[in-house]
Amino acid sequence: xxxxxxxxxxxxxxxxxxxxxxxxxxxxxxxxxxxxxxxxxxxxxxxxxxxxxxxxxxxxxxxxxxxxxxxxxxxxxxxxxxxxxxxxxxxxxxxxxxxxxxxxxxxxxxxxxxxxxxxxxxxxxxxxxxxxxxxxxxxxxxxxxxxxxxxxxxxxxxxxxxxxxxxxxxxxxxxxxxxxxxxxxxxxxxxxxxxxxxxxxxxxxxxxxxxxxxxxxxxxxxxxxxxxxxxxxxxxxxxxxxxxxxxxxxxxxxxxxxx
Amino acid sequence: xxxxxxxxxxxxxxxxxxxxxxxxxxxxxxxxxxxxxxxxxxxxxxxxxxxxxxxxxxxxxxxxxxxxxxxxxxxxxxxxxxxxxxxxxxxxxxxxxxxxxxxxxxxxxxxxxxxxxxxxxxxxxxxxxxxxxxxxxxxxxxxxxxxxxxxxxxxxxxxxxxxxxxxxxxxxxxxxxxxxxxxxxxxxxxxxxxxxxxxxxxxxxxxxxxxxxxxxxxxxxxxxxxxxxxxxxxxxxxxxxxxxxxxxxxxxxxxxxxxxxxxxxxxxxxxxxxxxxxxxxxxxxxxxxxxxxxxxxxxxxxxxxxxxxxxxxxxxxxxxxxxxxxxxxx
Numbered sequence: 239x240x241x242x243x244x245x246x247x248x249x250x251x252x253x254x255x256x257x258x259x260x261x262x263x264x265x266x267x268x269x270x271x272x273x274x275x276x277x278x279x280x281x282x283x284x285x286x287x288x289x290x291x292x293x294x295x296x297x298x299x300x301x302x303x304x305x306x307x308x309x310x311x312x313x314x315x316x317x318x319x320x321x322x323x324x325x326x327x328x329x330x331x332x333x334x335x336x337x338x339x340x341x342x343x344x345x346x347x348x349x350x351x352x353x354x355x356x357x358x359x360x361x362x363x364x365x366x367x368x369x370x371x372x373x374x375x376x377x378x379x380x381x382x383x384x385x386x387x388x389x390x391x392x393x394x395x396x397x398x399x400x401x402x403x404x405x406x407x408x409x410x411x412x413x414x415x416x417x418x419x420x421x422x423x424x425x426x427x428x429x430x431x432x433x434x435x436x437x438x439x440x441x442x443x444x445x446x447x448x449x450x451x452x453x454x455x456x457x458x459x460x461x462x463x464x465x466x467x468x469x470x471x472x473x474x475x476x477x478x479x480x481x482x483x484x485x486x487x488x489x490x491x492x493x494x495x496x497x
Numbered sequence: 498x499x500x501x502x503x504x505x506x507x508x509x510x511x512x513x514x515x516x517x518x519x520x521x522x523x524x525x526x527x528x529x530x531x532x533x534x535x536x537x538x539x540x541x542x543x544x545x546x547x548x549x550x551x552x553x554x555x556x557x558x559x560x561x562x563x564x565x566x567x568x569x570x571x572x573x574x575x576x577x578x579x580x581x582x583x584x585x586x587x588x589x590x591x592x593x594x595x596x597x598x599x600x601x602x603x604x605x606x607x608x609x610x611x612x613x614x615x616x617x618x619x620x621x622x623x624x625x626x627x628x629x630x631x632x633x634x635x636x637x638x639x640x641x642x643x644x645x646x647x648x649x650x651x652x653x654x655x656x657x658x659x660x661x662x663x664x665x666x667x668x669x670x671x672x673x674x675x676x677x678x679x680x681x682x683x684x685x686x687x688x689x690x691x692x693x694x695x696x697x698x699x700x701x702x703x704x705x706x707x708x709x710x711x712x713x714x715x716x717x718x719x720x721x722x723x724x725x726x727x728x729x730x731x732x733x734x735x736x737x738x739x740x741x742x743x744x745x746x747x748x749x750x751x752x753x754x755x756x757x758x759x760x761x762x763x764x765x766x767x768x769x770x771x772x773x774x775x776x777x778x779x780x781x782x783x784x785x786x787x788x789x790x791x792x793x794x795x796x797x798x799x800x801x802x803x804x805x806x807x808x809x810x811x812x813x814x815x816x817x818x819x820x821x822x823x824x825x826x827x
Binding site: 276366417 | 520792
């Protein structure tokens with residue numbers, strides 16, 4: 239592949255430019271390093287287009303071919319994919335927010351206020367994190383409705399639907415744990431409402447309040463619990479469940495279609 | 498293969514084998530990857546623009562001594578907060594959401610037919626029953642909340658409160674301890690009101706049947722084995738003192754007002770009514786249809802309660818119009 243044909247002498251300017259383009263392309267993409275990363279050639283033939291999907295760890299979540307109906311936007315409205323995309327955006331913006339945030343009742347509020355005023359793009363990152371989090375909750379509901387109304391939960395996809403329900407719960411809990419972190423009045427009292435709801439669990443009320451909220455009042459124990467759950471435990475769990483979710487789509491025969 | 502097929506075709510020309518129609522397949526790269534990329538780009542741009550112009554809220558520093566009125570949960574839990582106003586808090590906050598999620602998870606194990614999958618609204622009447630259920634769930638949710646808001650004036654123009662519907666029940670005579678006919682006990686010196694909320698069934702409504710007085714004869718009944726079952730100590734697995742029935746008593750009027758009536762209405766009566774009606778009309782015919790009604794009902798009931806909790810609850814969680822909501826920051 240790396241062997242280039244020896245072209246004849248260029249006769250005019252356009253042929254010269256053509257030759258130059260070919261050489262640059264060759265240098266960039268037909269070298270040892272590039273080809274050690276990307277095994278398939280440029281995806282301009284069906285074979286390479288399938289290879290590029292099959293040999294790429296991110297793209298291989300997809301099959302190599304799909305039915306035309308399933309590619310139509312009005313079948314899925316991209317809702318599941320967009321939910322996942324929101325998760326990625328939230329991870330990126332979340333990591334950036336973590337650089338400036340200390341989960342302590344003494345510092346948390348000042349950190350957020352400082353993030354908004356003293357950090358370049360800090361306010362933008364926080365806004366993005368907030369709005370995409372709301373969007374993820376909405377999208378996950380819409381995705382669930384799409385799957386329901388297209389009957390895509392039916393056999394053999396029963397289990398994947400259950401995994402989806404677990405992911406819905408994880409999304410809500412992720413969003414709720416993040417709600418407390420700014421440590422402002424909105425956060426505190428919203429979580430206090432949740433604390434009351436958790437405390438009303440039959441037989442286990444006090445235990446729920448102690449284990450999840452760290453006591454009978456929202457304070458430092460609750461903040462550190464919510465922080466840890468929000469930045470590591472729940473995203474990790476969600477990522478694992480998503481891996482199962484995506485894997486099962488392929489294993490259960492791709493997207494649902496009429497029999 | 499082609500030759501074989503040709504031979505078969507020539508051998509039996511009168512009965513051409515129905516050809517299995519395979520839908521056209523497209524390659525994921527570029528057809529699908531392109532759509533995904535474009536939608537990701539559109540969403541990124543949208544959210545960058547949104548984030549430039551609209552700031553995430555940041556109120557004053559958290560202060561446990563200052564309670565805002567109303568304090569509200571995040572919007573996706575406002576429906577549960579709304580339910581808290583109408584029934585026992587364990588049901589509203591924990592058990593109903595658990596049942597709803599359990600129902601969601603159970604759907605594919607109830608509706609196990611493989612037919613009509615991969616199509617939007619596969620069954621014959623599914624669009625119709627979905628639309629009707631959306632309207633029904635919304636109307637019923639708003640209606641029940643309104644009924645339970647009792648002494649709230651509903652419109653600025655007409656002086657109508659839902660407690661007026663039951664004002665004909667007489668006021669209990671202040672002196673009498675036991676009364677025969679149903680009556681509503683008013684606060685001393687206060688104006689006579691009808692049944693304001695379901696809680697009044699256990700608090701203000703009084704009557705007597707066969708010598709048993711509602712509610713005072715029924716509100717403190719010992720559970721069976723009440724003395725022998727105390728609090729359970731499961732300290733060895735990290736759970737100390739799970740609260741059993743030790744020392745607790747059954748309060749039938751309260752259970753009726755805060756559990757039996759609201760739960761029967763929301764889980765049995767209203768869903769049953771719509772499913773039965775549409776079944777008799779011949780619109781609901783398969784388990785899939787029943788699932789559509791129930792799922793749509795849960796989702797849109799949830800949505801209606803979320804809207805009520807977000808836009809119609811003001812100070813003290815009173816039901817008021819969205820434009821009248823003022824938040825007292827404390």
